[in-house]
Amino acid sequence: MPEVAPDIGREEQTGSKSDLEPGWLVICWNDPVNLMTYVTHVFQVVFGWNRQKAEFHMLQVHQQGKSVVARTTMEKAEHYAHQLQKYTLHATMERES
Amino acid sequence: MKLIRAEKDRFTFALGKREKALLFQILQLYPLVPPAHHQLSRSGDGPAHAENQRLLEEALAEQRRENRRQVLTMLNEPTRFREFAAGIHFTLSAPQVEWLLQVFNDVRVGSWLALGEPEELEIPEINQTNAPYLLAMESAGHFEAALLNALGVKNPPRRGESQA
Numbered sequence: 534m535p536e537v538a539p540d541i542g543r544e545e546q547t548g549s550k551s552d553l554e555p556g557w558l559v560i561c562w563n564d565p566v567n568l569m570t571y572v573t574h575v576f577q578v579v580f581g582w583n584r585q586k587a588e589f590h591m592l593q594v595h596q597q598g599k600s601v602v603a604r605t606t607m608e609k610a611e612h613y614a615h616q617l618q619k620y621t622l623h624a625t626m627e628r629e630s
Numbered sequence: 631m632k633l634i635r636a637e638k639d640r641f642t643f644a645l646g647k648r649e650k651a652l653l654f655q656i657l658q659l660y661p662l663v664p665p666a667h668h669q670l671s672r673s674g675d676g677p678a679h680a681e682n683q684r685l686l687e688e689a690l691a692e693q694r695r696e697n698r699r700q701v702l703t704m705l706n707e708p709t710r711f712r713e714f715a716a717g718i719h720f721t722l723s724a725p726q727v728e729w730l731l732q733v734f735n736d737v738r739v740g741s742w743l744a745l746g747e748p749e750e751l752e753i754p755e756i757n758q759t760n761a762p763y764l765l766a767m768e769s770a771g772h773f774e775a776a777l778l779n780a781l782g783v784k785n786p787p788r789r790g791e792s793q794a
Contacts, residue, residue: 565749566742566767570783571735571774579727588786599652611670615686618668619693621739625672 557610559603562623563594575620576602579613604629631776634719641727642778643646643720650711656769657701660733661694664741700726727777734774741767765791 561572569591576587580602593600602624603613610626617624631649635642645653670683670688704710704726711720722730741763748754756764 564739564742566739566747567735568771568774568778569785570778571731573786574731574778574783592786602658611682611686614670615689618686618690621663621735623668625669627671627673 556604556629557607558627558629559605559610559613559617560603560625560627561590561594561600561602561617562625563598564623567622568597571620572622575617575622579616579620631720631773631781633776635779639724641722641724643722643776643780644717645720646717649778650720652769653720653773654705656737656766656773657705657733659740659766660698660701660735662766663736664740665691667743694736697729697736700729701733727781731774731777734770734777738767738770738774741770 561576572591572594573584573587576582576590577584580587582590590600590602602617603610605613607626614624614626631643631645631653633641634644665687668686670686671679710720714722742748743765745754745760745767754760754764
């Protein structure tokens, strides 16, 4: 499978000054009960990613235990974390160090 | 449960009578994940963390109430399940597939939590207490996989396999 470089936060980084301030990370953690296809699908729906990018992050969750799926403002991080949790994925938001 | 027809915004599945009974049994379990299971943050970092956590739990609870209402409505709709000699046809719109995926995964994760969060492939010893949860977890996964298959979501190829 070709390596896909994640472009997390690219959209936000071109935005207003507040978007460029220290950000928040949305992290999706591995719960072994979730089907791989389910996680891929949820990433596509929530972030609008194509299948290749969604699979890259799904495999990162599966193999490394977690994946940073967004780097953004607090408001957007809350929104994404909530969306992922609606689908019962284990997602949190953490301040970027 | 097998997809027999996919139109623009409409999916029709075929299922047997026993499978329909199992589907109803699984849907009646929703919601299974405890409200406090979801944590907004692991570090508890940020302003007003406790307040945000409370808001998250409220929002998720509201969404589950709405999902539960839709589940009960769906189960009682006379035209949702149409009986034929060969089995039962079950029709869903694309948005209904989406919320049903959330419902099944809630039952699957909730059952897994009740089983003590076993690691992948680690099947606990079956007893009277955990058997219903094992059945619910596996059945919810079965229905979830059927819906994902209808949406065309497939597992990524393993290393060395070519992409289909």
